[in-house]
Amino acid sequence: MTELTLPLRGLISRPLRTLLTVLGIALAVAGFVALTGLTAGVQHSFASGINENGADLVVSQRSAFNLVSSAVPKSLSSGLSAVPNVEAVSGILLNITTADDAANIVMAGWPSDSFLWKDMHLLAGRIPAPGDQWSVILGESIARALDKRVGDTVELQFQPYRIVGIASFSSVLNQNSAIVPLEGLQQLLSREDVFTLYEVRLKRPLDKNDIAVARTRLIAAAQGFEVGDTEQFSSSIRIFDLLRAIAQTISLVVMAMASVAVANTLLMAVNERTFEIGVLAALGWSPRRILRLILIEGVIMSAAGGVIGIILGVLTMEMAAKTNFAAGLIVPYLSGWSIAQALIFVFIAGPLGALYPAWRATRLLPADALRRI
Amino acid sequence: MSLLVELSNVGRDFDGGRIVAVDGVSLAIEDDETVAIVGRSGSGKSTILNLVCGLDRPTRGEVRFEGRAVNGRAAWAALRASRIGIVFQNFFLLQSLSARENIEVALLGNLGGARQRRVRALELLAHFGLAERATLRPAELSGGERQRLAIARALANRPKLLVADEPTGSLDVQTSQSVMSIIGNAHREFGTAVIVVTHDEDVAALCGRRVEISDGRIRSDNRMTAMPTPAPTLRIR
Numbered sequence: 229m230t231e232l233t234l235p236l237r238g239l240i241s242r243p244l245r246t247l248l249t250v251l252g253i254a255l256a257v258a259g260f261v262a263l264t265g266l267t268a269g270v271q272h273s274f275a276s277g278i279n280e281n282g283a284d285l286v287v288s289q290r291s292a293f294n295l296v297s298s299a300v301p302k303s304l305s306s307g308l309s310a311v312p313n314v315e316a317v318s319g320i321l322l323n324i325t326t327a328d329d330a331a332n333i334v335m336a337g338w339p340s341d342s343f344l345w346k347d348m349h350l351l352a353g354r355i356p357a358p359g360d361q362w363s364v365i366l367g368e369s370i371a372r373a374l375d376k377r378v379g380d381t382v383e384l385q386f387q388p389y390r391i392v393g394i395a396s397f398s399s400v401l402n403q404n405s406a407i408v409p410l411e412g413l414q415q416l417l418s419r420e421d422v423f424t425l426y427e428v429r430l431k432r433p434l435d436k437n438d439i440a441v442a443r444t445r446l447i448a449a450a451q452g453f454e455v456g457d458t459e460q461f462s463s464s465i466r467i468f469d470l471l472r473a474i475a476q477t478i479s480l481v482v483m484a485m486a487s488v489a490v491a492n493t494l495l496m497a498v499n500e501r502t503f504e505i506g507v508l509a510a511l512g513w514s515p516r517r518i519l520r521l522i523l524i525e526g527v528i529m530s531a532a533g534g535v536i537g538i539i540l541g542v543l544t545m546e547m548a549a550k551t552n553f554a555a556g557l558i559v560p561y562l563s564g565w566s567i568a569q570a571l572i573f574v575f576i577a578g579p580l581g582a583l584y585p586a587w588r589a590t591r592l593l594p595a596d597a598l599r600r601i
Numbered sequence: 602m603s604l605l606v607e608l609s610n611v612g613r614d615f616d617g618g619r620i621v622a623v624d625g626v627s628l629a630i631e632d633d634e635t636v637a638i639v640g641r642s643g644s645g646k647s648t649i650l651n652l653v654c655g656l657d658r659p660t661r662g663e664v665r666f667e668g669r670a671v672n673g674r675a676a677w678a679a680l681r682a683s684r685i686g687i688v689f690q691n692f693f694l695l696q697s698l699s700a701r702e703n704i705e706v707a708l709l710g711n712l713g714g715a716r717q718r719r720v721r722a723l724e725l726l727a728h729f730g731l732a733e734r735a736t737l738r739p740a741e742l743s744g745g746e747r748q749r750l751a752i753a754r755a756l757a758n759r760p761k762l763l764v765a766d767e768p769t770g771s772l773d774v775q776t777s778q779s780v781m782s783i784i785g786n787a788h789r790e791f792g793t794a795v796i797v798v799t800h801d802e803d804v805a806a807l808c809g810r811r812v813e814i815s816d817g818r819i820r821s822d823n824r825m826t827a828m829p830t831p832a833p834t835l836r837i838r
């Protein structure tokens with residue numbers, strides 16, 4: 229017999245109530261895990277989408293509000309190209325819009341001479357001919373979702389585009405994107421003099437140190453701008469902070485509800501077990517030990533709920549990412565940190581909910597407790 | 602021989618003063634005494650006993666244990682964990698625990714490791730003829746076995762004072778005799794002081810002192826010459 233025996237027996241003796249409370253906690257944790265995982269997923273999906281194009285470093289505006297509001301001037305181009313060890317620089321313009329009013333899509337405008345076209349894996353058709361501004365290459369997934377083939381037309385940013393190619397990508401973001409010639413997109417968006425970002429490709433072979441050196445030099449060539457790898461780029465975009473804040477606020481509310489559930493369950497348990505608590509007090513259990521007894525029950529339920537919740541959250545996240553509105557924009561991404569946060573919560577909310585019932589248990593006069601049989 | 606418990610002018614009201622359960626009780630008990638508290642039902646015996654072991658709080662007056670005034674739940678709990686053992690009329694065993702665990706629960710505050718507690722609990726069970734019953738739940742024990750278990754639990758921490766509220770109330774004559782002989786043995790061999798609340802004059806006759814309560818007050822307080830020795834049926838180390 230240890231200090232865990234009684235709490236465990238107590239929980240097992242009320243299986244349904246214990247189960248429901250554990251489920252309540254699990255749902256709260258699942259909500260948190262799914263929300264933060266999906267938010268991080270949006271960010272991560274942009275990073276991996278840009279990374280796939282073969283860029284080693286990205287030059288962008290410092291803390292741009294969102295992906296498409298970043299602006300870097302065209303005039304930087306020559307300076308960046310001149311940095312030693314840089315193989316190629318390509319300014320690109322990004323835009324999020326709807327395709328035929330049916331799906332969310334990322335439009336990427338690439339210069340006709342960009343190195344980016346070279347790595348593209350075409351499934352059908354060809355790349356846009358120079359000077360042909362209103363032709364587009366669709367990612368495989370979005371083409372299938374819209375049921376489009378080479379030769380069809382698709383409306384992007386209120387402009388009909390002719391589909392000249394279908395390409396396959398490894399990142400979900402690119403699979404759901406439309407790649408168009410730069411000049412036409414600049415015209416549509418009235419952003420003739422700026423890019424969203426520069427993608428910089430370095431000379432091969434390449435090691436970590438080369439990237440660091442090149443980065444320092446690029447920073448010097450692009451004073452006042454952000455230079456980093458694709459992950460750093462996407463994490464500097466402020467809208468992702470906003471999404472994260474929203475997710476965290478909702479999670480906090482949900483988790484507070486879980487605390488209340490724990491409190492409610494344990495309050496009922498304490499009331500029911502007044503007599504048992506009286507016997508323990510009569511046997512010399514100190515108020516602190518009795519407090520701990522109830523707290524441990526709260527912690528056990530929270531721990532169980534936490535584990536189930538994380539599993540449930542991952543499943544929810546996977547399902548949500550497969551829905552129409554999210555496909556392509558969100559790739560579930562669960563970091564160790566958000567799992568840690570969920571567990572930290574569980575070990576705060578559980579005991580917090582248990583604290584009041586536990587305190588009540590210690591306030592009982594043993595004689596009163598024992599009279600209630 | 603020294604003073605163990607001392608009630609000075611203790612009173613206890615209920616219902617905001619409408620019920621005066623105990624009033625003006627002064628009682629000093631030595632550490633080698635056996636005391637029977639007798640009186641009609643509702644006279645205040647249980648309330649006095651509760652005050653003696655800090656399960657209840659006096660409305661008036663003071664309770665001292667080993668010369669010191671005891672205040673607060675934690676201080677009383679510490680005393681019950683190490684120096685006071687309580688046997689209740691209705692056993693008050695925990696139904697979700699086995700016989701062995703019921704004793705271990707009482708040891709939890711005092712005795713370090715789980716292993717030590719288990720050894721001590723098994724020792725006590727063997728001592729009270731319950732070795733075979735260690736894994737059974739209270740509901741699976743006979744009335745006499747439950748009472749022995751309750752006494753074993755009360756003696757688990759080798760208390761200075763054993764307090765029993767009508768320990769024979771629900772037992773047949775033979776079993777209540779054996780219960781009294783166990784308590785008597787505890788007194789003689791542990792040197793445990795004993796306070797027994799009873800309305801059974803045969804039980805009271807076994808004690809060295811007889812305190813009679815009525816209407817919450819002490820009516821009489823008599824010391825006998827010596828405590829008659831019942832034939833020991835079970836020996837206590």
Ligand SMILES: Nc1ncnc2c1ncn2[C@@H]1O[C@H](COP(=O)(O)OP(=O)(O)O)[C@@H](O)[C@H]1O
Pocket residue numbers: 599615616620621622640641642643644645646647648649
């Ligand atoms: N918690 C309580 N609330 C109200 N009245 C109580 C309470 N405890 C005891 N009493 C009353 O106090 C008196 C003494 O009770 P008690 O000490 O249990 O008597 P005894 O043990 O001698 O039968 C009785 O009248 C009883 O009804």
Ligand SMILES: [Mg+2]
Pocket residue numbers: 646647648766
């Ligand atoms: Mg009584």
